[in-house]
Amino acid sequence: MVKRFGGVAAVNGVSLALEPGRIYGLIGPNGSGKTTLFNCITGVDQADEGEILFKGRRIERMKPHQIFHLGVGRTFQVIRVFPELTALENLLVVTTSGYAEAQRRARELLALVKLERLAGEFAGNLSYGQQKLVEFIRVLMTDPEMILLDEPAAGVNRTLLNELLDAVRRLRDQGKTILLVEHDMKVVMGLCETVCVLDHGEKLAEGAPGVIQADERVIEAYFGR
Amino acid sequence: MGVLITPSMIGQVVISGLLAGSLYAMVALGLGLIFGVMRVLNVAHGPLLMMGAYTTFWLFQWIGFNPYLSLLISMPLLFLVGVALQRFLVRRVVDAPELSSLLLTFGVSIALVNLAQLAFTSDLRAVEYLTGSFVVGPFALSKPRLATCGFAIAITLGAFVFLRSTRLGKAIRAVSQSREVAQVCGIDVQRIHLITFGLGSALAAAGGSLVAVMVAIQPEMGQVYTFKSFLVIVLGGAGNYPGALLGGLLLGLVEQLASLFLTAQVNEAVAYVLLVVVLLIRPTGLLKGRV
Amino acid sequence: MKRWFPAALAVLAVGLALYPLQATGYGVRVMLQLFMWIALAQSWNLISGLTGYVSFGHVVFFGTGAYASSILIVTLGWAWPLACLGGGAVAAVLALLIGWPCLRLKGPYFAIATLGLNEVMRVVVSYYEGLTGGGNGLSLPTLYASVEIYYAMGLVAAAVTVVTYVIVTSRFGLRLMTIREDEVAAEAMGIDTLRYKLYAFLLSAAAPGIVGGLSARDQGYIEPLSVFPLIMTITMIVMALFGGKGTIWGPVLGAALLFAFQEVVWARFIYLHQLLFGAIIVGVVLLMPRGILGVLQQKYNLPRTI
Numbered sequence: 001m002v003k004r005f006g007g008v009a010a011v012n013g014v015s016l017a018l019e020p021g022r023i024y025g026l027i028g029p030n031g032s033g034k035t036t037l038f039n040c041i042t043g044v045d046q047a048d049e050g051e052i053l054f055k056g057r058r059i060e061r062m063k064p065h066q067i068f069h070l071g072v073g074r075t076f077q078v079i080r081v082f083p084e085l086t087a088l089e090n091l092l093v094v095t096t097s098g099y100a101e102a103q104r105r106a107r108e109l110l111a112l113v114k115l116e117r118l119a120g121e122f123a124g125n126l127s128y129g130q131q132k133l134v135e136f137i138r139v140l141m142t143d144p145e146m147i148l149l150d151e152p153a154a155g156v157n158r159t160l161l162n163e164l165l166d167a168v169r170r171l172r173d174q175g176k177t178i179l180l181v182e183h184d185m186k187v188v189m190g191l192c193e194t195v196c197v198l199d200h201g202e203k204l205a206e207g208a209p210g211v212i213q214a215d216e217r218v219i220e221a222y223f224g225r
Numbered sequence: 226m227g228v229l230i231t232p233s234m235i236g237q238v239v240i241s242g243l244l245a246g247s248l249y250a251m252v253a254l255g256l257g258l259i260f261g262v263m264r265v266l267n268v269a270h271g272p273l274l275m276m277g278a279y280t281t282f283w284l285f286q287w288i289g290f291n292p293y294l295s296l297l298i299s300m301p302l303l304f305l306v307g308v309a310l311q312r313f314l315v316r317r318v319v320d321a322p323e324l325s326s327l328l329l330t331f332g333v334s335i336a337l338v339n340l341a342q343l344a345f346t347s348d349l350r351a352v353e354y355l356t357g358s359f360v361v362g363p364f365a366l367s368k369p370r371l372a373t374c375g376f377a378i379a380i381t382l383g384a385f386v387f388l389r390s391t392r393l394g395k396a397i398r399a400v401s402q403s404r405e406v407a408q409v410c411g412i413d414v415q416r417i418h419l420i421t422f423g424l425g426s427a428l429a430a431a432g433g434s435l436v437a438v439m440v441a442i443q444p445e446m447g448q449v450y451t452f453k454s455f456l457v458i459v460l461g462g463a464g465n466y467p468g469a470l471l472g473g474l475l476l477g478l479v480e481q482l483a484s485l486f487l488t489a490q491v492n493e494a495v496a497y498v499l500l501v502v503v504l505l506i507r508p509t510g511l512l513k514g515r516v
Numbered sequence: 517m518k519r520w521f522p523a524a525l526a527v528l529a530v531g532l533a534l535y536p537l538q539a540t541g542y543g544v545r546v547m548l549q550l551f552m553w554i555a556l557a558q559s560w561n562l563i564s565g566l567t568g569y570v571s572f573g574h575v576v577f578f579g580t581g582a583y584a585s586s587i588l589i590v591t592l593g594w595a596w597p598l599a600c601l602g603g604g605a606v607a608a609v610l611a612l613l614i615g616w617p618c619l620r621l622k623g624p625y626f627a628i629a630t631l632g633l634n635e636v637m638r639v640v641v642s643y644y645e646g647l648t649g650g651g652n653g654l655s656l657p658t659l660y661a662s663v664e665i666y667y668a669m670g671l672v673a674a675a676v677t678v679v680t681y682v683i684v685t686s687r688f689g690l691r692l693m694t695i696r697e698d699e700v701a702a703e704a705m706g707i708d709t710l711r712y713k714l715y716a717f718l719l720s721a722a723a724p725g726i727v728g729g730l731s732a733r734d735q736g737y738i739e740p741l742s743v744f745p746l747i748m749t750i751t752m753i754v755m756a757l758f759g760g761k762g763t764i765w766g767p768v769l770g771a772a773l774l775f776a777f778q779e780v781v782w783a784r785f786i787y788l789h790q791l792l793f794g795a796i797i798v799g800v801v802l803l804m805p806r807g808i809l810g811v812l813q814q815k816y817n818l819p820r821t822i
Contacts, residue, residue, distance in 0.1 A: 042704060068706035080701035082694050093690045094705045102687075138705065266624055317802050323624040324570045325801050328757070331750055332797030339790035452635065455628050494639035500632045504625055505617045 001050030001060075003033075003040055010036040011047075012201040020145070023168065023178040025192030025209075027185075029222055032198040034181045035077060038148055042074050043067045054146070069096075073139035074148040077181075079131045083124025087115060087134050090123050094141040102141075109137040113163070129160050136164065140171075147171065149180040153187045165191055189213065197221065230485065233363035238481045244370045246477020247377040248432055250470045252450055253457035254384060255428030261401040261464035262421045263319045268330040269310070270454055271447025272337035273426045277303055277433025278442045279345060285352050285437075292354050292438050293376060299434045300427040307426025308419050315422060316415075334451075341444035350442040373435040380431050381470065384424075388466060397421055401464055456500040532670060536663045544666050548734065550775050551669035555727045556748075557755035557767035558676040563720035564753070565761035566689065567713055568696030569619065572627040572749060573634030574724065577607040579743035581725030582732040583641055586654050589733070591647070596661070597668065600729030607725025608718050610637075615717040619710060631746070638744035653739030656732065665734045669727065673768075676723045680764050683719075684820060692716050693762075750797065758800050760809030765822055769808060 003011040011033040018024055026034050039045035041052055043064035052060040059067050082090050091106035092099075110116045113133045118126060123134055132155070139147055149168070153161055168191065172178055182188045188195060189209040197204040197212060199221040205212055212218055252274060259267045280299040284290035290298075310333060318325040355372060358365045388394035399407040400417045408414050432450065440446065457476055461468025476496060483495040536544050556578065564570050585603030588594040594602065618629045641648050648654055683689040694702040695709050703709050732738045751774070759770025774796075782789050804811060809822055 044700060044704065063708075064700075064703040065706045065708045068704060074704055076701065076704075080698050080704075082697040082701070084697055085690060085693060089690050092687060093694050093702075093707065096706075099687065142706065260624075264624075266627070314798060314802070322568075322570075323627050324564070324753075324757075325805065327570070327572060327627060328750070328753065328797055329801045331746075332794040332801065334794075335747075335790050336794035336798075339788075339794065343787060343791075452631070455631075459625070459628065494636055494643070497632045497635045497639070501618075501629055501636065504621055504629045504632075 001037075001040060001047045001052060003036055003045060003047050009201050011040065011198075013050075014198065014201070014203045016196060016203075016206075018146075018177050018179060020177045021172060021175045022194065023172050023180070023192045025188040025195040026179060026181045026198065027183070027188055027195060027212075028198035028204070031200075032221075033201040034198055035150060036201075037198070038074065038150055038181060041067075041148065042072060068142075068144075071142075071145040072148070073142070073144035073146070075135050075139055075150055075152065077150040077154070079128070079135055081123040081126075081131050081134050081138070083122065085123055086120050087123050087126065087130075088119040090134055091138055091141050094138055096142075105141060109140055112167075113137055128155055129157060132156060133160070133164075136167070144176070146177040146179070149178065149182075151181055151183065153182055153184040161187070234485065237364050238485055239478065240364055240366065241370070242478035242481035243474055244367075244374040244477070245481065246474035247374045247381070248435060248473075249450075249453055249457055249476050250473025251377040251381045251384075252429055252432035253454040253461075253473050254381060254466060254469045255425035255432075256451075256454040257458045257461070257463070257466060257469040258397070258401075258421050258428075259425040260458060261466070262397060263315070263418055264323075265315060265319060265326040266323060266330065266455070267315075267422075267425065268327060268451060269334040269337060270330075270425070270429050271449070271451035272334045272341070272444075273303055273307065273429040273447070274433035274436075274450050275341060275442075275444060275447035276306070276337065277430025278437040278446065279341065279350075279433075280430070281434040281437040282350050282352055282442050285354070286350075292352050292434065293372065296376065296380075296431055296434050299430045303430030304423040304427040307423040310426070311419050311422035316418065319418060338444045338447075345444065347443055347445075352437045352442070354438050369439045373439065376431070376435055380428070384428065385466070385470075393420065397424075398466075453496055456496055456503075459500060460503055529674075533667075536666055541662060544662050545734070546779065548662065548666040548669045550772065551666070551673040552727050552731055553752065553755060553771040553775050554673040554768050555669070555676050555723045556752040557759070557771045558673070558680055559720045559723040560749075560752045561756045561761055561763075561767045562676075562680060562683070563713075563716045565756060565763075565767075566683070566692040566696060567716050569713060569717075570623065570627045571630045571717075571720070572753075573630035573632070573746075574720070574752060575744055575746070575748040576630070576634040576637050577611065577721040577724035578728035578731075578748065579634075579641070579740075580610050580637060581607045581728030582738050582743045583648055583654070583728075584725070585729030586656055586732045586738060587647060589656055590654065596659070596729070596733045600668070600726050600733065603729030604722045604726035607721045607728070611717045611721035612714065615714045619713040619717060634744055634746070634749070638740045641744070642740045649739075651740065653737055653742075655737050658736065659733070662734060665730050668730055672723055672726055672730070677764065677768060679719065680767075681821065684764055688712070688715075696762075754797050754800055757805065757807055760807030760811075760813070763807070763809045763813065763820070763822055766807050766809040 001011060001014055002009055014037060026037065028034055036045060040047045040060070043059070043062050047060050051058055054070055054072060057070065059070065085093070087110065088106055091109065092102050095102045095105070107116065107119065110119055115130060115133060118130065123131060126134065152164055156164065165187065168178060192209060194206065195209050195212045196206045197218050204217055204221055205215050256267055256270050259265055277299040280302060281292050281295040284295045284298065285292055314329060314333060318329050355369045358367045359371070388398055396407070396412045396417055397420070399410065399412060400414055404414055453476060457469055457472035460475060461472030476499070479499055480495055535547060560571060560574050581603030584606035585599040588599040588602050589596055614633055618626055621629055642650050683692070691707050691712050694707060695712060699709055728743060755770040755774050756767040757770065758774055759768065760766025781792055785792065806814065812818060813822065
């Protein structure tokens with residue numbers, strides 16, 4: 001897939017194939033095109049060339065909300081909860097199921113991350129870590145089949161991070177496809193089964209974490225020549 | 226309709242359109258600078274133009290001052306007014322959601338219009354200075370329009386040279402593109418904002434002084450220019466200053482062409498319809514603008 | 517707050533219902549106008565307060581409703597209640613037609629587009645002289661119905677407030693608010709923002725349409741300049757803002773206070789009226805952009821349903 005901004009190809013001929021029940025990591029130096037790739041998959045941006053298929057369906061021209069309803073959820077690099085809605089309301093707006101059903105599921109998820117007592121608090125008043133959790137469980141409200149996480153570890157303390165990673169592993173065990181963008185190498189290497197490296201919009205390498213870590217080209221890309 | 230349209234009619238219309246368009250371009254450039262640098266939609270642009278027109282009128286009325294020379298007075302005067310407005314009011318709504326700047330400048334606008342009504346009454350005024358036309362071949366070139374066009378072009382070109390070549394002009398363009406980067410480069414952004422609003426007001430005033438010779442002067446005369454300036458900015462692309470020039474000329478042309486086929490009343494609507502159509506097809510403007 | 521409020525409302529409602537029985541004709545017309553402004557401010561709040569999309573030409577729905585219903589009365593002989601509802605329907609259709617392309621535009625451009633729409637409609641109405649009387653205006657058959665129109669206006673104002681309450685307390689309303697908070701995130705979370713914006717826009721146009729028709733019927737005469745003025749849009753915006761945009765009772769409060777102020781000031785300081793209004797606008801924008809109820813909400817952590 002290719003995506004250009006003006007004359008610059010942010011993503012230049014990247015091909016990926018993702019299977020269910022696995023966790024994939026997407027890494028690369030800043031400006032390598034990771035978030036652009038995410039945006040194209042979720043419909044926030046539109047690819048200039050190439051195809052994006054989800055369960056056999058072409059989605060590259062679809063609007064974000066349509067892609068969401070097909071079963072693709074995402075979180076954002078900069079937390080995007082709705083600040084003037086309560087934590088509970090942040091979750092409620094997402095589903096199309098009946099009000100009672102939605103309430104039940106929302107409270108269930110809040111309990112999962114131990115935030116039930118903050119259900120009625122405005123999301124904008126929550127701490128960074130709490131907002132991060134709300135954004136995370138918000139994605140889970142509709143039980144999507146594929147989840148894209150944009151820097152889930154950013155700014156998160158050790159304890160919280162471990163809980164998040166456990167949750168991600170459990171999702172993987174349920175058969176979901178997980179793709180995450182991350183700068184924290186420990187997280188990536190410890191969590192992901194396959195790692196894909198982007199550099200200047202192109203795919204540099206793809207493989208198991210151990211292989212990638214030893215790859216010279218990857219080291220060069222990160223630390224310069 | 227049974228009207229035969231000859232090439233010379235088209236030619237006449239094109240010429241009239243370009244003459245009118247040059248004025249639109251100059252006034253719109255003022256608005257565009259304010260929007261580009263501060264993201265402020267200045268609804269008070271028309272009243273500023275009106276004040277320029279009254280300056281010219283009273284100078285002419287009291288001491289017979291040459292209307293075209295009065296540009297040398299109205300422009301600096303309104304520059305200062307603009308700086309004052311920015312310093313005390315507009316500064317608070319820079320970068321605010323559009324509702325704030327729209328309402329604030331609207332408030333300023335009706336205050337200015339009301340002040341003018343109190344001070345000058347709503348009686349129609351006129352500056353009888355230049356009338357008649359040159360006849361060149363099959364075309365009639367109205368003298369006041371020619372003079373207006375000439376001055377408008379001169380002032381607009383001057384503005385472009387200023388923006389392109391002087392340090393201050395480049396600083397303005399820098400802030401217009403990215404405020405943070407400009408700050409990091411040591412540009413005093415507050416000062417730039419003051420100067421930009423002053424400049425925008427001065428350009429509006431220039432428009433007022435020039436049209437003072439051609440149209441009836443009254444407190445509400447500016448409103449139509451506000452809207453047309455918005456249109457030109459949208460046409461040319463926000464933050465795209467050469468685009469404002471093209472947009473102005475295009476508007477002038479379209480208006481005059483429309484007057485060939487439609488009645489005068491609908492002529493007014495043409496500008497508005499053009500705006501809505503352009504917004505729908507290319508919200509970033511005909512040339513590339515920043516949204 | 518919770519217990520005495522409905523009771524107080526009920527008392528107020530009864531008071532307003534009985535008012536025409538012992539008020540002067542002038543008094544009835546004044547109150548009728550107040551109801552009109554409440555309906556207008558509340559309607560603007562529905563689109564701009566909730567979704568954040570600033571409709572800067574909202575009076576276009578008022579004017580369109582005024583002309584549509586007046587034409588229905590004059591050329592088709594409809595009774596005014598039905599004609600006014602027709603005016604509201606026409607306004608809603610206009611909102612749909614214009615909203616479909618324009619709600620895709622971003623902030624300042626949507627505002628300019630709606631302003632443009634207002635001017636276009638004004639000129640279009642002037643153009644079709646045969647139907648609308650053009651610049652000479654349109655006169656309605658003489659009718660003394662101020663009291664009936666008073667009740668009709670009151671009903672519309674109440675209805676819009678009720679609709680606002682229902683929306684704000686529903687998931688539909690929450691979704692509208694997400695558009696205001698973060699439209700990109702809302703889309704990513706499966707909310708078809710264009711559709712929701714359209715619904716809100718439609719709803720926000722109906723009441724001004726009806727109220728436009730009622731106002732036209734009450735005045736007995738309309739002309740393009742009187743029903744499409746920018747100052748009306750600004751007034752309804754400032755009312756909603758002053759009371760608290762995005763709240764339920766904010767527009768009502770703002771309309772009541774500003775209307776009272778206008779009545780008092782206009783009578784005494786005719787020449788300074790515009791200047792003072794300009795000062796108020798500037799004051800509200802700079803000093804209390806959240807409005808009275810907005811400020812109270814923040815300070816005392818009040819629920820959204822005030």
